[in-house]
Amino acid sequence: MLEDKKNQLPKSAAFTLTLADSCFIQTQRLCQWCGQAPSLEEEMAISNIALDTLSYARYLYQETINRVELPETPDTLVFKRDARQYRNFRFIELPQYSFADLVLRNLIFSSFLQNMFQRNKIADEKFYSFSEKAIVEIQYHVDHAHNWIRRLSVGTAIAKQRIQSALDIVWPHTRELSLFSEEFDVTDHLQSQTRCSWHHRATDLLREVGLALPSLPDRYRCGYDGYHTEHLGRLISETQSVYREFPGGIW
């Protein structure tokens, strides 16, 4: 079982596991919008993104398993680990109280993920065809976020205020993404293409629409090191409730 500390995993597996868990938790947060979205068009857009992130999660869990050669499956990783063993980025697990939260998380996560896959495409042959396809799909997620952030920031004063509040909460957590990039040595691979790094594109947009960027903390306890909030536990217990209620079940 992968219940050991992240640093007992080979680095390449820790890398994929963090991305897998993040994609999975993002899927769950998106699923909570089902029946709650602002319009039918958004119901469809959100579930589209959720289907994509779920498919990345499945692929990345399998990659993790291949790298450590353990008798796990993507399902056992999802349904048998407790919340303490999840390695997702912390901002992904925070509840999305409003649509502003949704589009900002989506902006940050999607553009970051796109960069990670770009890096992988270069760095890791096995990833090539998966990454190539995913990068194209994710562009749709990024565009969706961009469009809505623009609409909300420019549309009305109240919407601008709401998206600014949502940004104040989520932005400091992006510190984790730069720490992750450093730790997993991703920065180098992207240096040649710095101008298209997720961070540049995101900050360009946010500034352009007149939002103020909060400062980043110096130190940050990372979700990928297992530091989570109380929200993750509740989400994981709902995630696993049916699975745990029927031991030995076949689905």
Place this chain on the structure above:
Amino acid sequence: MLEDKKNQLPKSAAFTLTLADSCFIQTQRLCQWCGQAPSLEEEMAISNIALDTLSYARYLYQETINRVELPETPDTLVFKRDARQYRNFRFIELPQYSFADLVLRNLIFSSFLQNMFQRNKIADEKFYSFSEKAIVEIQYHVDHAHNWIRRLSVGTAIAKQRIQSALDIVWPHTRELSLFSEEFDVTDHLQSQTRCSWHHRATDLLREVGLALPSLPDRYRCGYDGYHTEHLGRLISETQSVYREFPGGIW
């Protein structure tokens, strides 16, 4: 295990089990207010009521077990039955979205429960001392609900509108309480004291403060017959999450 249909239970045990489950689920709904109440005074009042309803639940579960002579404990009844086996009144399981929901549920459930204990005090010797104590405590719950319903209905127009909307949702469910009284033959024992029946007192108050009482449905599928909403499942899975995660655990 009590997983069988209610009508396979002796009637006296079905009676106490419905009250026990209702007290327990009410406790859970009240606990969800912790840290979310309108004031510190209300934090204390709500947890007071929750402590009382929890103690009734424990007593009534034990009574149920005594009546069927099964090797259960109050804990196994709570933590090992699935949501389909719970017998609580349906309105108790509905989420409390606002403080108006809380005070109305509290009004209806507390005054009904007080009547049930009054009936029991008369009808069942074993219940005498428990009922006598509980009746006095519940008067505090009823008063708390009365005071708030008055404040909200008279205080501001917006509060009145919110409490009326909350009433529109919960009131039709009181049909279940009269069906329960009929099925368990409780009406007779209270006929001599009709004027103090929960229903009279509640409707008197609601009319006095100017709220409109919605009509009751002719037919009603009862929570005590196992007809629940989707909300109960989620609540029960959160209730049992720690218990199920540690099989054989000692608490």
Place this chain on the structure above:
Amino acid sequence: QSKEDVFDAYVAHGGRVEASHWMPDAYRKTLIRQVSQHAHSEIVGMLPEANWLISAPSLERKQILIAKVQDEAGHGLYLYSVAETLGAKRKDLTDALIDGRAKYSSVFNYPSLTWADVGTIGWLVDGAAILNQVTLCETSYGPYARAMIRICREESFHQRQGFEALYRMFAEGTDAQRSMIQDSINRWWAPSLMMFGPPDTDSNNSAQSMKWGIKIKTNDTLRQEFVNTIAKQSRIIGVTIPDPSLKWCPVSGNYVFTQPDWEEFYEVIGGRGMCNQDRLENIRRARDDNEWVMDAAEKYEAQQGNYAAGDPNHA
């Protein structure tokens, strides 16, 4: 010969009516009512399934369920746009739903209480829906008929997935899973029978609708087809249909079955079912909580000068 007579004759000979054609007011109104009820049913029908998205017990089942619920949103969208070709406004239709003025399939006022319900809804509820919808692929209003063709294709897929999920759990799963499935069938059987509407003897509007080709087969005919199909499939899965009187009648070539409780049906249709309140509350909450979002989108489009009337999503 009046315009009406010409229209009726055209339709009677299998003619397709298009949005640009002249049509009787009553035909238009009946269609708007039927199509929007159908759209509402897709939207409300997402909710009992959405209840299990988070706790779907495998990644594959989660994926299937997200895709299914997404299809339903798509069907709703498609059907609202059919209603719009008839002059209705989506916002008005949604408001009527939230205010309790519009109807939708009674079956979605029952709760989905266990994971097995996801399979059962696919098998029984989608199964019943398809029987109705397949006939509507031949309906006289062109945009509706074309919508139905696409929708039926996806619904059949959903029904097969539901059947397959139950079959697999029942055949390979644990006793606890089998109990869960049987309990689920017990709860959904009668509501599924009700989906075809009241017995023909009590059904209003039917005659005119059939004449117009808006309705093709009667409620009882469809219900009988449903029972015949499901009775056979239930034996493959291994579950028991909760009707002790159910049996094959070689003379009529049909299964004999017990009618559901029609009084309950009228209660549910009248807004007093187990989940009516919950369903509308959910949709109202989604609308109200997101009003600021749609408002900002609308204002933004207006500022950009590319705002068309109506929904900002259309801009």
Place this chain on the structure above:
Amino acid sequence: QSKEDVFDAYVAHGGRVEASHWMPDAYRKTLIRQVSQHAHSEIVGMLPEANWLISAPSLERKQILIAKVQDEAGHGLYLYSVAETLGAKRKDLTDALIDGRAKYSSVFNYPSLTWADVGTIGWLVDGAAILNQVTLCETSYGPYARAMIRICREESFHQRQGFEALYRMFAEGTDAQRSMIQDSINRWWAPSLMMFGPPDTDSNNSAQSMKWGIKIKTNDTLRQEFVNTIAKQSRIIGVTIPDPSLKWCPVSGNYVFTQPDWEEFYEVIGGRGMCNQDRLENIRRARDDNEWVMDAAEKYEAQQGNYAAGDPNHA
């Protein structure tokens, strides 16, 4: 001799200051700050425990936990009323908390991630709080000292309950439970050490506060007492304190231990801990969502003519 000198001498000789007495502005301000921080800590401290109310794994544990959280609300209420005797307004204090202007114990900016944390918070966090509070039973401001006496009695009870819960789970429970407990201790040890504040060498305000009898023992003294007590109790439970350097020093009669990461402490105090945002968001949400309730109560009391200034709860 100035008023200040008389006051200082009075306090230095163990005199009790009451609300009606004259006191230096700085004394008043320092006390308001300290008492309200203490009150805020009780309120914020409810949240990590409230997180486990619904899923407490036995009815008895649920009852104990509800009662404990209720006590904390009571302590908060009591302490705000002490601050009110000094002229502060509860609403202003709460607003300062929500706006991030006021502080509260850094320890509550760590998350409670497992059920074991409920026991650990009782054992370590309440344990640390009591050491500080017991000395404050002797503090110079009368209303504060009397509040402390009552609060200490209840806190000791909570600490024993926490210890007992861990002891029982560790002794009689499963291996999985023991791992959960050890993981919990590993996470809460350093934050508990930080509860006494920075090392004496870095602690501001301490000298004046000690002179005034608002503070009785230094941070490091209290921290050492805490380590000595907990190190012994940990052996009774069977858990390991996550400090490889921890050992008994017979010469000093103390346990030697490693200082926590003080940089992290300053981050948390500066609002950048793991849960700072979450905690304040929670309290802000409770205030905003219930604004209409408090507003209606206030208007009602005014109409009834029995409205006193301030909080409707006081009427």
